[in-house]
Amino acid sequence: MEVLLEKLYEAVELGKVDKKSPYPPQLKDQDGAYELAGKALEQGFKPDDILEKALIPAMAIVGNKFSRKEIYVPQMLMSAKAMSGAMIHIKPFFQSGETKRKGTFIIGTVTGDLHDIGKNLVAMMVEGGGWEVIDLGVDAGSDKFLKALSENPAAVIGLSALLTTTMETMKKIVADIKAQSASSKILVGGAPVTQDFCNKIGADFYSPDPQGAVNYLNQLVS
Numbered sequence: 001m002e003v004l005l006e007k008l009y010e011a012v013e014l015g016k017v018d019k020k021s022p023y024p025p026q027l028k029d030q031d032g033a034y035e036l037a038g039k040a041l042e043q044g045f046k047p048d049d050i051l052e053k054a055l056i057p058a059m060a061i062v063g064n065k066f067s068r069k070e071i072y073v074p075q076m077l078m079s080a081k082a083m084s085g086a087m088i089h090i091k092p093f094f095q096s097g098e099t100k101r102k103g104t105f106i107i108g109t110v111t112g113d114l115h116d117i118g119k120n121l122v123a124m125m126v127e128g129g130g131w132e133v134i135d136l137g138v139d140a141g142s143d144k145f146l147k148a149l150s151e152n153p154a155a156v157i158g159l160s161a162l163l164t165t166t167m168e169t170m171k172k173i174v175a176d177i178k179a180q181s182a183s184s185k186i187l188v189g190g191a192p193v194t195q196d197f198c199n200k201i202g203a204d205f206y207s208p209d210p211q212g213a214v215n216y217l218n219q220l221v222s
């Protein structure tokens with residue numbers, strides 16, 4: 001891999017957002033993901049290559065380390081921030097249609113539930129995996145999911161719940177979506193959610209962590 005892309009990969013893996021960011025200490029005063037992605041474009045690297053050779057593999061490594069408990073939420077958040085810094089330069093190419101995404105993922109925390117830290121991590125990792133993400137935020141009910149799905153019929157849906165009480169809401173939203181669009185794929189997660197619960201409510205996939213969500217989505221389009 002070209003040296004610049006290797007540096008960008010490392011910046012995202014280690015969570016170096018931009019030059020002025022003090023984290024991680026070993027990269028102090030060095031370019032971060034923001035500057036490196038800008039330089040890569042200036043030097044003629046294609047946005048697709050920047051994404052596929054540096055950003056996506058770096059986020060995959062981060063996701064796998066998190067799944068194996070080798071890193072924790074703060075490190076993962078820094079990597080996601082670094083990825084977002086790089087994406088400032090790449091996003092205009094998506095908007096112009098020059099760079100394609102793997103698909104669309106609609107995610108939200110279900111009605112009655114205001115916890116969004118885990119949901120945001122999943123959203124950031126999925127975006128880092130090359131997907132367009134529509135984030136419906138927290139307290140999102142069937143109406144919001146169905147509206148977003150009608151505007152993006154091929155999208156995969158992700159539901160997050162952190163309360164045992166809102167697991168019931170998750171069940172209702174899955175039923176409402178399946179009633180309207182039986183073939184739509186629904187991925188569920190959140191601390192109280194289990195594989196058994198996923199099976200019971202008729203969702204398609206359960207992931208305990210963001211990388212599992214990314215792997216599932218990628219497998220749907222592979």
Ligand code: B1M
Pocket residue numbers: 073107112113114115116117118119121122157158159160161162163164165187188189190191192207208209210213
């Ligand atoms: Co609340 N809260 N909270 N809370 N809160 C919990 C969840 C709780 C376990 C604390 C406790 O009592 N020990 C408890 C739930 C108990 C239960 O239901 N059995 C609880 C409660 C009771 C409440 C309130 C009711 C408290 C009150 O007001 N009396 C209230 C409810 C508000 C509401 O939602 N209506 C409430 C409020 C809050 C705050 C607003 C203060 C704050 C949320 C801030 C925010 O999210 N912006 C908060 C917090 C921070 C927590 C704890 C401390 C941390 C949750 C968190 O962010 N974890 C939590 C206790 C704990 O977990 N230690 C607690 C880190 C995050 C990265 O993990 O969200 O699990 P998590 O996400 C993981 C995975 O689950 C997975 O990926 C993430 C990364 O691995 N994942 C998915 C998540 N979504 C996924 C979706 C996927 C796939 C994977 O696919 C779509």
